Amino acid sequence: MKLFQKYHSKFFVIAIFFCCSVSIANAQNDTSRRQTIEITSSYKPALRNSVKINLYASPITADTARPRLAYNIPPQNLFFAYQPVSLKPLALDADTTLQLGDRNQLKVGFGSFATPYVSGAFSFGDGKKNLLNVYGNYISSRGNIKNQDFSEMNVRGDGSIFTPKSEIYAHAAFAQHEYYQYGYNHALDSFAKADIRRSYHDLSAGIGFRNIAVNDLNFIYDPHMELHAFSRGGKATETTLLLNLPVEKKFSDAVSLKVTAKGNFDKYQIKNSTQQVTNNLVELTPEFVYYGDRFTFHGGITPAWNNNDVNILPNIYAEAQLQKNVLVVQAGWIGNYIANSFRTLSAENPYMQDPADFNNTKQTQYYGGVKATVGNHFSFNARAAFITYNNMPLFINDSLDGKSFYIKDERRIDNLQIHGDMNFINQDKFTLTGGLDLNTYTGLLDNAKAWGLFPLKVTGSLRWNAFKQVLIKGDLAAFSGAKALLSNGSQKNLKGGTDISAGAEFKINKQFSAWLDFDNLLNSKYERWSNYPVYGLQVIGGILIHF
Template identity: 35%
Template sequence: MNIQTIYNKRAFILAAMGLAGLLPLQHAAAQETLKQETIDIISTNQPKLRDAYKLNLTASLPGVDTSRPSLKYQVPALNLNFMYQAAPLKPLALGKDSLGRLQNNFIKLGYGNLNTPLVQAGFGSGRNEVYNFGVFVNYTGSKGKDIANQDYSNLNVLASGAYLLPKFELNASIGYDRNTIHYYGYDHDVISYEKGDIAQTFNQLTAIVGGQNRPQNDWAFTFQPQVKFVLFNDSYKRTENTFVFKVPVRKQVFEDIYIQAEGVFDLSTYKEDNNRAINNNVVAVHPAVEIIKPRFVLHAGVNPTWTNDKFYLLPDIVNESHLVHKKLILSSGWISYFDKNSYRNLASQNPFLAGLTSGILNTRVEEKYTGIKGTLGSHFNYNTKFAAVTWYNRPLFINDAADTKKFLTRNEAELRAFQLHAEVGYIEEEKFQARVSFDWYNYNKQETEVKPWHLPPFQGDLFLQYTMAKKLHLNANLYALSGSYYQLPNLDFGKTSSTWDLNLGAGYDIGKHFNVWLNANNIFNTRYQRWYLYPTYGFNVVGGVMIKF
């Protein structure tokens, strides 16, 4: 309450008292001179609120109780009475952890309309953690009906095995091959030969010894040395001995980076009668680095090679990039390598070859290619490639002008071509398979020869296989082959005809151990000539039985 208010109250009280009983004094007071009073105002009224009391709160977490509580449970007993009393439990004996016995042995017998016997047999050791071995034997042959001396026979024997040590594997094999053909590519109306005079038999004995370490993890150092001996000869006292030694080495240095190298020593010596021996050697080293990722693969290396008395540094670069994971893969590369033109290799291409000419060189092949490949869904797969290919010193086969039933080799210094390769496959487990593929070459440059003699520019293949009820097996093969150029004795040239070759086969399983089979070859009965003057067999059928045990 301020001072102004107090003084106002005092004035009000005096006035009230005057009215209540002091009126008689009014006159006397009136006679006196009125006194003047002054009121001093010290300050104005400024109301204030008392300061509020504030509580200071500090938040903090309670301490963690790390003591282990002692909990006690008390489960009341529940007594149930069952009418059925369960039998006591007893453990069962575990069965043996073993796989069933494999059918590693078979015998296949057959016969065909061209006096074609067929005998095959295979015997294996079965499953074994320490060693395994196998033996394979094959014999077949045919006699032509329409063309004299159009006969051949083929015998193959192979024995191989492996011995497994804790950290190393030893393997070895020995094989013998005997292939007999006849030079029947002559004018049968003018000339007649005894069968023994035009027979040619190739004998080959091959022995291989090798090994490889057995790493315990993916980061280990791996190597696979191998030694190979080949003794090759024919009926005309031509012999060729070959020694091959390979040492591939590979090491993982990072999770997705590998380094590798391979040393190759391929040494051959060819001799005919008492002529001077011809040495043909190829020595190479293949160092490379590989980067392998889920969607990217790069192989980058070089191939230093010594052959033909020269040194070559060859490229070896291959790349695969997934544009769409596993469905669309871009594949490209630049590679170069040597094809060895030994007598054995050339005779395997053309068995009617008349020996090895002196001065023959090994073929250097260079490919620059790109293409796409991948899978579509869970059944389809495809692969395409477009390449520019160059062959340096490629041997071409021409008929001998003095004896047209035999072939000589001509050296093509440089042969160029564009190659288109395509294949599409479909697989539905073991029930159905289909595959179509072809290779087309556009030979656009020959440096020393007029034509690419006996090189067909197109080859195609269609394969089908179907299994019905797991017992009936059907298959079909359709081959397409374009014609190729050949040289005549007068140095003119011609071209063989294109052809289609259809083969059908069927097999039926009788129980677990028996199978009957039938193969029909050259359904169209086309006598095409892969080599000029050498028509193939026409329609022929071979059938028989196979026993598995």
């Protein structure tokens, strides 16, 4: 019994192992039976939602400030005939490269009154780093009246050197103008040609420096100087130094401060005379400038030193747009000096005597007017002004034979002036311009009349590209007669004149063009100066070469 209990547990384990072995062997031998295990669970895995932070921004405050859009787009009619208009977009630097090819031209011709004509223009340089332009012309004529001859020759060169931010420019010029005092009674008097010859020579040079890009301090400057050596056939000489020093400080697009200093220094001497005449004029013009969208204001004063005389002149003027880009009202109170010299006065009247002294003319005016643009092509300007001149030079016939003029200054002249001008421009196809000046000279203290000054003057110009190869042009100058004081002391009202010129240019090919001009079509023998009738109808033509 004890033995059975001892091996009972071992026997039980062996029996279970034997039964499992038989079952596994039968399962391996029976391949047709397949056992599966199914697991059933109610657990379903799931991801928990992450915690999200919600931001609730406060709304932005609305900007109610009105933006200042100071963009002035020029209308189509602002292509003025007397100067080019450059368009410079803010996002694009101006390209100064010259168009290669037709950079030079030569114009030659011949006409009535034995008139040869030559002019030329030549350009050198790339236009980016350096540029040189050379101009020249010559013309002479012989009239029907004895000694009614003249000739003009002009040569000038302008050069520039460019850097990224500035430009250095200079020029040199020579001019020779020759006239003869033919305004005498040819039945009574006779003069040798050398005795009535008026030959003027002007040798000049100048240099300047300006910035072409805005610097860090927002300064704009352009100082330049010019020197003239002027003479009349070795009989009288004059040297003139001109200084112009403008600078502008821009505080913003609308506000700036301008200061300009000007100097005119003359030394004049007649041959075989120990007396030397000096004529110095210095002006300083500070002004405050405001550029608004519809209002522009310039305010300042002009201290001036005219030799030993010191004056404070006004410099106040403004413009207001009543209708933007259509109607502008303008008004001002301004004063300045006109520098008189042998060079400037002889250019106005070449038949004058050699002066003994000079006085500069002070000019003060009050003016008001309107400017308007009508449509895309037409604009006009009308202005009324009350002007006072002090020390105005007047030209009077000499008392011997009347062929020359001497200068007599008028201490005061009042002038109520009406000025108007208009232009109709259709791009570069058609241009019509006109101007009118009506003057009423009163209040004279030293002279009975304003000798030699025009009461009325009308001017006009026409340029029409009628066809692709044809240019038609015309010019008008009409004026009422001035008052003249003759050699015998009597007064004379000069007849008015109308001078109409017309011409055409025909382009033969890319290099050659033919041109023809008619001057004084009405054959009017008017007198700009007493005893000096002009040429009549004159015809001149020739050829123009581009290369």
